[in-house]
Amino acid sequence: xxVSRLDAVESELQAGREKGDPTExxxxxxxxxxxxWRKFQHITNEMIVTKNGRRMxxxxxxxxxxxxxxxxxxxxxxxxxxxxxxxxxVNGEWVAAGRAEGRGEGRSHGGIxxxxxxPNFGAHWMKAAVTFNKVKLTNKxxxxxxxxxxxxxxxxxxxxxxxxxxxxRLVSNVSFKETQFIAxxxxxxxxxxxxxxxxxxxxxxxxxxxERYDVTTDLTHTQYPCLWTVGCSELSPSHSPCTALHGPISxxxxxxxxxxxxxxxxxxxxxxxxxx
Numbered sequence: 022x023x024v025s026r027l028d029a030v031e032s033e034l035q036a037g038r039e040k041g042d043p044t045e046x047x048x049x050x051x052x053x054x055x056x057x058w059r060k061f062q063h064i065t066n067e068m069i070v071t072k073n074g075r076r077m078x079x080x081x082x083x084x085x086x087x088x089x090x091x092x093x094x095x096x097x098x099x100x101x102x103x104x105x106x107x108x109x110x111v112n113g114e115w116v117a118a119g120r121a122e123g124r125g126e127g128r129s130h131g132g133i134x135x136x137x138x139x140p141n142f143g144a145h146w147m148k149a150a151v152t153f154n155k156v157k158l159t160n161k162x163x164x165x166x167x168x169x170x171x172x173x174x175x176x177x178x179x180x181x182x183x184x185x186x187x188x189x190r191l192v193s194n195v196s197f198k199e200t201q202f203i204a205x206x207x208x209x210x211x212x213x214x215x216x217x218x219x220x221x222x223x224x225x226x227x228x229x230x231x232e233r234y235d236v237t238t239d240l241t242h243t244q245y246p247c248l249w250t251v252g253c254s255e256l257s258p259s260h261s262p263c264t265a266l267h268g269p270i271s272x273x274x275x276x277x278x279x280x281x282x283x284x285x286x287x288x289x290x291x292x293x294x295x296x297x
Contacts, residue, residue, distance in 0.1 A: 047087040050083050058200055067202060069208070070158045070160040074157030082152045083180060094185065096182055099179045121174055177200060180196065182195075
């Protein structure tokens with residue numbers, strides 16, 4: 022995205038809410054996999070943040086209708102605080118543990134992710150679900166194009182649709198309560214870990230390793246620690262989640278999607294790495 026476009030988007034986001042033209046009055050944005058998101062929401066979803074950045078699961082996907090097929094749009098994703106609290110996991114449940122970190126103490130949210138297909142025609146965005154599967158969440162300012170979040174704070178992803186061209190304008194802000202999560206450096210609730218394993222196909226490698234080790238253990242009756250337990254304790258911590266924008270957004274915070282990179286740690290799992 023050029024500097025001029027960055028400035029235009031920044032100006033429009035700060036300026037506020039302009040009504041879309043008549044071709045967009047029927048705009049509709051629908052959350053895909055809403056039932057899966059609700060399973061996680063029911064027990065308070067958690068998303069891992071790491072120094073190097075970690076992808077989200079579930080993956081945020083939306084279906085869009087009502088755009089002008091011949092107009093150009095950019096899709097941007099922001100993560101805004103869902104409340105003013107810092108959280109902690111105590112006796113099997115999340116409880117409020119004081120005020121959230123303010124701008125003077127930390128960053129309440131950091132950056133806007135620009136979908137790599139941006140900008141594109143309305144027809145492109147409407148032909149299939151728009152998937153944000155390359156977003157990476159981090160807890161460090163590393164300049165790698167990730168979204169920086171504070172651990173133990175609750176966030177809600179917010180989608181911005183911006184019409185681009187001779188004059189940029191904000192078409193819509195959309196968010197879904199089902200997608201709220203608490204950012205963590207290691208999963209706190211075992212039920213969340215179980216759901217991630219059950220529904221994330223990229224967690225299968227971890228599950229297969231556990232099953233293979235369990236068979237070996239049953240045959241040899243050795244007393245070595247369970248590989249799955251070791252895997253969780255070593256991998257999870259290092260891999261270990263609104264309708265208005267909160268304050269001005271600088272062009273530095275409008276982040277381009279990162280290059281494909283290594284997400285996991287210690288060379289595991291092999292090949293492309295993903296969250297679970």
